[in-house]
Amino acid sequence: MGVIRAKNIDKFLGGVKILDNVNLNVKQGSIYGLIGPNAAGKTTLIKTLVDIYKPDAGEVLIDKEPISDNKRIKSRLGYVSDFQYLYPTFKVKEIVEFYKGAYLLWNDERYSQLKKLFKLDENKKIKYLSKGMKTQLAILLNLSIMPNVLILDEPTSGLDPVIKKKVLNLIVDEVSTNETTVLISSHNLGELEQICDHIGIIHEGRVLLEESVDNLKSSVRKIQVAFKVEIPEEIKSNEHILKIESVGKIHQIIVRDNLDDVIENIKKYNPILLETIDMSLEEIFIHKMGGEGYVFEDIAL
Amino acid sequence: MCLKILPFNKTLLKKDWKMTKWVAWLVAIVLFFAVTLGVINTYNNYQRTLKETEEHPEHYRKRVVDIDEDREYYEDFDIEEYKISLIDALDDGFKRLSGTEVFLIVFVPIAVATLLFGEEKRRKTFEVLSTMPFTRFEIFFNKVIIAFVNVFVPFLINALIMIVALGFSKGLREFYSTGLVMYWLGTNSFRLFVMLSFSLLFATLTGTSISQAVLTLIFFIFPIGFTLLLGMNMSVWGYGVYVIEEFLDKFGSYTLPxxxxxxxxxxxxxxIICGIIMLIGAKLLFDRNKLERSGETLEFESIETFFKVGVAVCTSLLTGVLFTGFGEGIMYSSGNTYTILGYIIGIALGWLAASYSIKLNRAKG
Known part of the structure; x- marks a missing residue:
């Protein structure tokens, strides 16, 4: 249960193709980070996954069933959007009542626990809540419905660092306790790196790759090396080297796929320093995109 | 059994009622002061007049001038005649709409449909609803129920007050009956049903509250307004308007107003058949509404050209007449140059205004 699948999704908005044959597969119980530059189609894809937008081609399946107009699936689907479109004239407690009535598996105990964590004033009208408070409310509501699938579109934007940390912990707890499947989009790759086990990269409406974070991290590594003399030409010309950055005699070499071969090759030239450094998701993203032939400067993270 | 099949949803009903209940209470109050209070006070007013005529008969004497015999004299106040006039006035009041009632019957259904559909589109709360465990039909059906409750309840409350007042006051029964109140309720419910069905149809054709309210109102008066505009233009070109008058005489009763x-x-x-067809049409169109077009003037791209042409033609007919009058004013002649100029300017203005309205609200991807 809790699998998200997008099959050959096309979506046009205002005559422009925003999603182009998108395929996406999120396994049960995993936290899938959807990343991509601005206007890549992340929000459109998410809105298509949660049945706000109907795809022009292809279909979205959750738990192997089409999402479109599917009450059963939607009763276990949590969605936190990038902007919270909650009824502005409702008080917090009224919107809670609305969710409670709509979702059969609403959990009062869970709601009470989360309410203490977020410290929301139940008598306040939604229109008087700040952006961050609205996001907290949306997270609180969508975790209280006991979701099988949780789809979050930039859920931490507008949250202060303390609350941000709480939210990320809650998501991890949710997955470990209830085996919830989570798809989360964010521009903050540092955050995603902390919690995601899978990553999907979307650019210009197409999913470029889907991979586990472990595979992704092992596929691109950084080697820090120093030689007494200049870096040998043979090393520079190695086909697995993506990039070399040099500061004085210290060189940082980004290697794709075949790390062991590159290290063996370097060792032949007796380096005075040789160490392997883990790369951040952000660095991998940039280099991976570079490897796919995309221009770094165009990709605003 | 039928009720069990229909997708009533308490949560949606409560939510929609909460969004719109103020309209029902406001209309109920307005209706009470505009209609009900006067009706239930009829007997009191009659009694007061009766008492005053007994205490001060001289104040109520009617001066009669007999021209034939060239004399004038005073007649005593005829209380029976007064009573009959009150009964007739009430009867007429129940059967003919007052200005306030016309206003409420036209504008309240538009307002309620706008709050239930246009506002949800404008505020994008439809997006939240579409991710929740409700089917599209459930959302539509429960909104329609609340819309009808909203427009009928104020009339029902006021009808009940008038009927209950009959139970409490024997004297009031001499002036009106439960049947008359039920006639008033029934006929106004019929009018509200047609008007609301029409408003709901436009709720599913438009993407914002403003475009919904404005277009519903324009198309409400459109058949008669357009025919009159056509008539005015025909007379500008020297054709008789009797065709238009005949048309309105024959088909006027088949238009919404x-x-x-x-x-x-x-x-x-x-x-009633038109109302039912419009409701079914609204349901079918709502199923085809795309949420990405929420916030746009029109829900369907395919009707944008029709909308632009329609606005351009109507504006040109109007400006044609206005420019003719303007031309006659400054040139004292009835030449058609200004009329043609009016048509050209009207077409351009109408097309630009319609295009601008669509462009202004164009949703971003």
Whole structure:
């Protein structure tokens, strides 16, 4: 249960193709980070996954069933959007009542626990809540419905660092306790790196790759090396080297796929320093995109 | 059994009622002061007048001038005649719409439909609803129920007050009956049903509250307004307007504003069938509404050209007449140069205004 699948999704908005044959597969119980530059189609894809937008081609399946107009699936689907479109004239407690009535598996105990964590004033009208408070409310509501699938579109934007940390912990707890499947989009790759086990990269409406974070991290590594003399030409010309950055005699070499071969090759030239450094998701993203032939400067993270 | 099949949803009903209940209470209050209070006070007013005529008969004497015999004299106040006039006035009041009632019957359904559909589109709360465990039909059905409750309840409350007042006051029964109140409730419910069905149809054709309210109102008066505009233009070109008058005489009662007329002039079955067709149309269109077009002037791209052409033609007919008058004013002649100029300017203005309205609200991807 809790699998998200997008099959050959096309979506046009205002005559422009925003999603182009998108395929996406999120396994049960995993936290899938959807990343991509601005206007890549992340929000459109998410809105298509949660049945706000109907795809022009292809279909979205959750738990192997089409999402479109599917009450059963939607009763276990949590969605936190990038902007919270909650009824502005409702008080917090009224919107809670609305969710409670709509979702059969609403959990009062869970709601009470989360309410203490977020410290929301139940008598306040939604229109008087700040952006961050609205996001907290949306997270609180969508975790209280006991979701099988949780789809979050930039859920931490507008949250202060303390609350941000709480939210990320809650998501991890949710997955470990209830085996919830989570798809989360964010521009903050540092955050995603902390919690995601899978990553999907979307650019210009197409999913470029889907991979586990472990595979992704092992596929691109950084080697820090120093030689007494200049870096040998043979090393520079190695086909697995993506990039070399040099500061004085210290060189940082980004290697794709075949790390062991590159290290063996370097060792032949007796380096005075040789160490392997883990790369951040952000660095991998940039280099991976570079490897796919995309221009770094165009990709605003 | 039927009720069990229909997708009533308490949560949606409560939510929609909460969004719109203020309209129902406001209308109920307005209706109470505009209609009900006067009706239930009839007997009190009659009694007061009766008492005053006994205490001060001289104040109520009627001066009669007999021209034939060239004399004038005073007649005593005829209380029976006064009573009959009150009964007739009430009877007429129940059967003919007052200005306030016309206003409420036209504008309240538009307002309620706008709050239930246009506002949800404008505020994008429809997006939240579409991710929740409700089917599209459930969302539509429960909104329609609340819309009808909203427009009918104020009339029902006021009808009940008038009927209950009959129970409490024996004297009041001499002036009106439960049957008359039920007639008032029934005929106004019919009018509200037609008007609300029409408003709901436009709720599913438009993407914002403003475009919904404005277009509903324009198309409400459109058949008669357009025919009159056509008539005015025909007379500008020297053609007789009797064709238009004949047309309005024959077909006027089949247009929407005709439901505001006295019941005996309205083809009721025709309007009820139209109301049902409009409701079914609204349901079918709502199923095809795309949420990405929420916030746009029109829900369907395919009707944008029709909308632009329609606005351009109507504006040109109007400016044609206005420019003719303007031309006659400054040139004292009835030449058609200004009329043609009016048409050209009107077409350009109308097309630009419609295009601008669409462009202004164009949703971003």
């Amino acid at each position: 005709a439901v505001l007329d006295r019941m005996e002039y309205i083809p009721i079955a025709y309007h």
